[in-house]
Structure formats: C-alpha cells, structure tokens
Amino acid sequence: MKDEFQYSEGKSPALPIFSTIELHHLLKLTSEIAQELFEVEGVSVLLVDPLTDELVFTVATGEKGDILEQARLKKGEGIAGKVAESKSPLIVNDVRKFPGFSPKMDERSGFKTRNILAVPLIVDDILIGVIELVNKKIGEFTKADLEKLQAFSPLVAFSLENVKRFNQVRLERTLLSDEIHSGFQLLGASEPMRSVISLVEKVAPTNTTVLITGESGTGKEVVARAIHRLSPRADFPFVKVSCGAIPPTLIESELFGHEKGAFTGAIATKRGKFELAHTGTIFLDEIGELPKDMQVKLLHVIQEKTFERVGGSKPLRVDVRIIAATNRDLKKEVANGNFREDLYFRLNVINIHLPPLRERKEDILILAKHFITKFASELGKSIKGLSREAESILLSYPFPGNVRELENLIERAVVLAEREFLGPDVFPPDLKQYKLSIKKEQPRTLHELEMEAVIEALKKAGGNQSEAARILGITRDKLRYRIKKYNIPT
Numbered sequence: 001m002k003d004e005f006q007y008s009e010g011k012s013p014a015l016p017i018f019s020t021i022e023l024h025h026l027l028k029l030t031s032e033i034a035q036e037l038f039e040v041e042g043v044s045v046l047l048v049d050p051l052t053d054e055l056v057f058t059v060a061t062g063e064k065g066d067i068l069e070q071a072r073l074k075k076g077e078g079i080a081g082k083v084a085e086s087k088s089p090l091i092v093n094d095v096r097k098f099p100g101f102s103p104k105m106d107e108r109s110g111f112k113t114r115n116i117l118a119v120p121l122i123v124d125d126i127l128i129g130v131i132e133l134v135n136k137k138i139g140e141f142t143k144a145d146l147e148k149l150q151a152f153s154p155l156v157a158f159s160l161e162n163v164k165r166f167n168q169v170r171l172e173r174t175l176l177s178d179e180i181h182s183g184f185q186l187l188g189a190s191e192p193m194r195s196v197i198s199l200v201e202k203v204a205p206t207n208t209t210v211l212i213t214g215e216s217g218t219g220k221e222v223v224a225r226a227i228h229r230l231s232p233r234a235d236f237p238f239v240k241v242s243c244g245a246i247p248p249t250l251i252e253s254e255l256f257g258h259e260k261g262a263f264t265g266a267i268a269t270k271r272g273k274f275e276l277a278h279t280g281t282i283f284l285d286e287i288g289e290l291p292k293d294m295q296v297k298l299l300h301v302i303q304e305k306t307f308e309r310v311g312g313s314k315p316l317r318v319d320v321r322i323i324a325a326t327n328r329d330l331k332k333e334v335a336n337g338n339f340r341e342d343l344y345f346r347l348n349v350i351n352i353h354l355p356p357l358r359e360r361k362e363d364i365l366i367l368a369k370h371f372i373t374k375f376a377s378e379l380g381k382s383i384k385g386l387s388r389e390a391e392s393i394l395l396s397y398p399f400p401g402n403v404r405e406l407e408n409l410i411e412r413a414v415v416l417a418e419r420e421f422l423g424p425d426v427f428p429p430d431l432k433q434y435k436l437s438i439k440k441e442q443p444r445t446l447h448e449l450e451m452e453a454v455i456e457a458l459k460k461a462g463g464n465q466s467e468a469a470r471i472l473g474i475t476r477d478k479l480r481y482r483i484k485k486y487n488i489p490t
Contacts, residue, residue, distance in 0.1 A: 022163070023058075023160075023163050023164075024058075024059070024268070026159055026160065026163055027045050027058055027059035027160075028059055028061075030043075030045060030059070030131070030156050030159075031043040031044070031045060031059050031060070031061040032061060034131065034133065034149075034152065035061050035062070037148075037152070038117075038133050038136070038145060038148070038149070039136065039137045039138065040133045040134060040135055040136050040137060041062050041134060041135035041136075041137060042060065042061055042062025042111070042133075042134040042135060043060070043061045043062070043131070043132070043133055043134065044057055044059070044060040044061075044068065044080070044131070044132050044134065045057075045058055045059045045060075045121075045129060045130075045131050045156075046058065046073065046080050046084075046129050046130045046131075046132070047121075047128060047129040047160075048084070048127060048128055048129055049072075049316075050278075051275065051278065051316040051317055051318060052072075052314060052315075052316055052317070053075065054072045054073065054074055054075070054314070055072065055073045055074075055075065055080055055081060055084055055129070055130060056070060056071075056072055057070060057071045057072075057073075057105075058070075058129075062111070062134065068105060068108065068109055070259055070260045070261075070269050071105060071108060072314060073102070077102055078100065078101065078102035078104075078105070079092055079095070079098070079100060079101060079102075079116050079118055079132065080118050080130045080132050081100075081102075082100050083118045083119065083120050083130050083132075084120060084127055084129075084130050087120045087122065087127055088120070089117075089118060089119040089120070089146060089149075089150065090116070090117070090118050091116075091117050091141050091143075091145075091146055092115060092116045092117075093115045093140040093141060094114070094115065095113050095114065095115060095116060101113075113134055113135065114135050115134075115135060115136060115140060115141055116132055116133065116134055116141075117132065117133045117136075117141040117145055117146060117149060118130055118131065118132035118133070119131060119132075119146070119149050119150055119153045120153070121153055121156060121157040121160065122154075122157060123157050123158070123160075123161045128157060128160060128161070129157075129160070131149070131153055131156060133145075133149065186200065186219075186222060186223065186226050186487070187363065187366055187367055187370055187487060188360065188362075188363040188366060188367070188487055189362055189363060189366060189447065189451055189485075189486040189487055189488075190360035190361075190362040190363045192355045192359065192360050193360060193363055193487070194487070196223065196352060196353075196354060197487060199350070199352055200223060200226050200227055200230065200352065201230065203227060203350050203352075204226070204227045204228075204229075204230035204231045205230070205231060205232065206231075207321050208349050208350050209302065209321075209322045209323070209324070209346065209347055209349045209350070210224075210227060210322075210323045210324070210349070210350045210351075210352060211287075211323075211324050211325070211326070211330075211347045211348045211349075211350070211351050211352070212224060212323065212324070212325040212326075212351075212352045212353075212354065213325070213326055213327070213330075213351060213352070213353045213354070214325075214327065214353055214354030214355065214356070215327055215354075215356050215402055216327045216401070216402065216404070217401045217402035217403055217404030217405055218354040218355070218356060218357070218402045218403060219354055219402075219403045219404075220285070220325040220327075220354060221240065221283065221285060221325070222403075223352060223354065224238075224240075224281075224283045224285075224323045224325060225238060225283075227281075227323060228280070228281040228283075228321075228323070231281070231321065233279065233280050233281055233321055236279040236280035236281075237276060237277050237278075237279075237280035237281070238277075238280055238281050238283065239273050239276050239277035239280065239281070239282050239283065240283045240285060241254065241255065241273050241282065241283065241284050241285065242285050242286055243284055243285060243286045243287055243288075243289045243290045244285075244286035244289035245286070248291050251290070251291065251294055252294060252297070252310055253270065253272065253310050254272060254273060255272050255273050255274055255294070255297075255298075255307075256272040256274060256275075256297070256307045256308065256309055256310060257269070257270050257271045257272030257274075257275055257309040257310070258270050258272075258309050258310035258311050258312075259309050259310065259311035259312045260311075261311065262309070262310045262311025262312070263310070263311065266310075266311065269309070272307075272309065274301065274307060274318050274320060275316065275318065277318075277320045278318050278319060278320060279319055279320075280320065280321070281320065281321045281322075281323060282320045282321070282322055282323070283323050283324075283325070284298075284322065284323070284324040284325070285324075285325050286325070286326060286327075287324040287325060287326050287330075287347065288326040288327070288328035288330060288333055288338075288339060292338075292340070295339065295340045295343050296340070298343060299340065299342060299343045299346060301318070302322060302343075302346050302347075303346070305317055305318060305319070306318070322347070324347045330344050330347075330348070331344075356399070356402055357399040357402045357403055357406065358398045358399055361395055362447070362448065364394050364395055364399075364406065365386070365391060365394065365395070365448075365452075366451070366455075366486075366488075367403060367406055367407075368386060368394055368406060368410055369385060369386075369455065371406065371407050371410035371411065372385065372386070372410055372414060372422065375410060375411045375414040375415075376414055379414060379415065381414060381417065382420060383414055383417055383420060383421075383422065384420045384421055385421055385422070386421060386422050387421045387422065387423040387424075389423060389424050390413075390421075390422050390423050390424055390427065392434075393424055393427060393431055393432065393434045394406075396434040397431055397434050409427065409428070409431075410422075412426070412428070413426040413427060414426075447486075450482065450486075451482075451486045451488070453472060454468070454472070454479065454482050454483065454486065454488060455488060457469075457471040457472045457479075458483075458488070465479055465480065465483075
C-alpha cells in the first residue's frame with residue numbers, strides 16, 4: 001500500500017506529522033490528513049488515559065467534532081472501545097445493525113453516524129489509542145480502505161510516541177534544571193542537622209507522608225528534594241506547588257487540572273500538579289496557606305488516592321508520595337480553626353523540623369564555603385574562602401532569613417569580590433557592625449578545627465581522598481569516617 005501515500009511529486013501526505021513536537025498540533029494534522037486522504041466526513045483520535053484506562057476523544061474533526069473532544073469511552077464501549085479491547089480493527093458499514101454501537105456520542109453531538117472504520121494505535125504491543133474514520137462520503141468502507149488505514153496508523157502511533165518521549169525529556173530537563181539550581185545538597189555538621197539527615201535517610205525509602213517544619217529559608221525544599229532523590233521514586237517527577245503563591249480561585253485547577261470548557265478561558269484540558277507528579281513526589285510548600293475548601297479535597301486525595309479535574313466527573317487514580325512544608329505552627333492553626341485537624345494528622349505522620357541557622361552556628365561556615373564554591377564556579381572567579389574577619393561577622397550575625405539569606409549574601413560577596421578571600425568590604429553595610437561586638441574571637445572547638453582541616457586537605461588534593469589522607473597523616477578509612485561524620489560533600 002506504499003503508493004497510496006504518494007503525491008504526484010513523490011512526497012507522502014503523512015510527512016507533515018513528523019515535523020511537529022506539540023501533541024495537539026500533531027493530532028489536528030493527523031485528523032485533517034486522514035479526512036482528506038480517505039474522503040470521510042470526520043476523523044477522531046482517541047488516546048488512552050493512563051490514570052483511568054479510558055479512551056479520550058483528544059481530537060475530532062468534522063461538522064460536530066469539537067463537541068466530542070474530551071468525551072470518554074470505557075474499553076469495550078462502542079466501536080472504538082471494542083477496537084481498544086481487542087486490539088483489532090473493525091469495519092462497520094451500518095452502525096445501526098451493529099450490536100456494539102453506542103449512540104451516546106451522536107446524542108451528545110447531534111451528528112448522525114452511518115459507518116465507521118477504526119484501527120488501534122499500537123507501539124511495542126502497547127495500545128496507546130484508536131483512530132476512527134466516520135461516514136465515508138461515497139459508498140462504503142472497503143478492505144482496501146482498511147489496508148490503507150492499517151498502513152497509515154503505525155506512522156501516527158510512531159509520531160505520537162516520539163512526541164510523548166520528547167515532552168518527557170523536556171519535562172525531565174526542566175525538573176533537573178530546577179534541582180541543579182535548587183542546590184539540593186544537605187549540608188551541616190551540627191547535631192540538629194545530623195539528626196535531620198539521619199531521619200531523611202530513614203524515611204526516604206518509604207511512601208510515608210512527611211511534614212517539614214521550620215522558619216522561612218531554613219531549607220525545607222532542600223530536605224524534600226533529598227527525600228525524593230534517596231527514594232525509589234527518584235527517577236520519576238518531583239513536582240513543587242507553592243500553595244501560598246497561587247490565588248484561591250485558581251488553586252483547585254493548579255492541583256487537580258481542569259476539563260475543556262470547565263470555566264471561561266478553559267480552552268483545553270489541563271493536567272494538574274497531581275497528574276504531573278504521578279509515580280513521583282508532590283511537594284506542597286506553604287501548606288498552611290491552603291484554603292479550607294481545598295483542605296477537604298486534599299484530604300480526600302490522601303485517603304482515596306483519587307481526584308476529579310475541575311469540570312470533570314470521572315475519578316482519576318494517582319500514585320504519588322506527598323511531602324508538605326510550612327513555616328506556621330499548624331497545631332495553633334488547628335486550635336484557631338484555620339486548619340483541619342484530620343488533615344494535620346494525615347500530613348504529620350513523620351515530622352522533620354529544621355532549626356534556624358542561628359541555632360546551628362557550626363554549619364554557617366560549611367554552608368558559606370559551599371556557596372562560595374558554587375558561585376565562584378558560576379561566575380568564573382577564583383575565590384579561596386573567607387577572611388578571619390568575614391568569618392567572625394558571619395558567626396555573630398543572627399541570620400533572620402536563615403540559609404537563604406546566607407546564600408544571597410555570599411552570592412553578592414562573590415560578585416563584588418576583587419581578592420581571593422572574601423572580606424567585610426563585600427558584605428552589606430549593616431553586617432559590618434557585628435564584628436564590633438566581638439572583642440576577642442572565640443576559641444574554635446576541636447570539631448570545627450578538625451572539620452576545617454579535612455575540608456582544606458580535600459581542596460588541596462583536588463577531591464582525591466587518598467592524597468587528602470596523606471596530607472593529614474591519617475589513613476583513608478579514617479578520612480572517610482570524618483567525611484561522613486561532618487557530612488562534608490565530596
């Protein structure tokens with residue numbers, strides 16, 4: 001049937017479907033090409049919804065086609081449903097005499113279906129959808145039409161799979177970029193941070209819901225990403241939702257998506273964050289800002305593992321791990337009637353509390369040096385570290401903005417730096433007063449001295465642990481023990 005797809009100049013009419021990477025555009029092109037090629041009144045492409053295993057009219061052309069878009073059929077329901085169920089094609093030249101014909105689509109659209117030719121769309125023996133031709137303009141569908149559609153359908157299926165894979169790669173690159181720029185390493189040698197890291201390592205392999213608490217800027221997202229990265233879901237999406245940044249009128253649509261026509265401006269079906277996070281992790285930041293009506297719906301998702309899109313009526317099953325975070329005292333919010341008690345208990349199965357930076361001063365210089373390395377590399381500068389004066393200022397400053405403030409401060413300092421060691425001159429003016437309150441530098445603890453010696457040796461050795469151990473005069477095993485003890489990145 002190869003010659004069926006050749007124009008007089010030798011080009012295939014199916015060629016344009018290989019030139020697009022947008023799903024809706026691809027399906028529109030496919031339908032328009034098929035409608036012209038097979039001389040029919042309408043073409044529908046139904047795709048399998050992986051969450052419900054139903055067929056969705058993703059694109060439908062013809063006089064009433066737009067009315068059918070987003071309509072659903074169960075496998076086995078109607079002609080397309082039977083094709084999906086059996087993975088075999090069907091020619092039905094008189095639908096009224098076919099016992100499996102379902103009139104509900106005609107009733108919905110006002111269209112009158114006479115005959116249908118439908119074939120499955122299959123990739124690697126997996127059904128991804130069905131393409132059906134409706135009402136041949138002249139005569140009936142023939143065996144030749146079937147053979148031609150069977151030759152055309154693999155091109156469509158192959159193109160759909162390519163678009164799916166391209167969009168998956170694009171999503172993964174976006175998620176990876178977010179993760180890289182989030183600086184997801186958990187750093188710290190203080191007792192509170194060692195406890196946090198230990199708890200993260202224990203809960204990560206499970207599916208247990210986690211509530212991360214702490215002041216703004218303490219690194220709650222970093223902890224959430226670490227849990228995801230160490231979990232069996234690490235190769236699947238990590239989707240962040242900032243509950244406080246979304247207007248109340250839009251948050252349901254953001255979380256659960258919406259159907260086409262659900263409200264003014266809903267020109268197409270949109271997948272929500274829970275769908276995007278399917279098989280992965282959803283991170284609900286600022287959960288204390290969630291409106292009360294949405295708290296009920298979130299509780300339903302946690303309990304039933306299902307939700308409905310705005311404007312939809314079909315429950316969608318989802319498999320996600322939920323991690324929530326807040327800088328509020330949710331117990332007080334519950335007592336004040338602002339947060340549901342049942343939802344609080346569902347979220348607070350495991351609580352990880354991040355102490356403010358002022359309560360873990362041992363971590364300040366570790367974090368500062370990490371940020372110096374990060375920003376010096378990004379800006380192409382050679383910065384070796386902090387001067388003693390700069391260190392004293394950082395250790396004395398209370399950091400009301402916590403780790404985020406420290407990171408911003410170091411970025412500013414690296415941008416302004418003209419020497420190898422960052423001094424007070426590159427700090428904001430209001431920080432410089434803190435060195436005046438230090439009459440005599442406090443003696444360093446043995447832990448701090450040992451940790452700095454290990455960091456310095458690793459730096460001199462270019463990260464080579466054997467060489468760093470030689471510089472320190474200890475065995476490699478003892479060096480590795482100290483690296484783990486102080487959680488020093490390698």
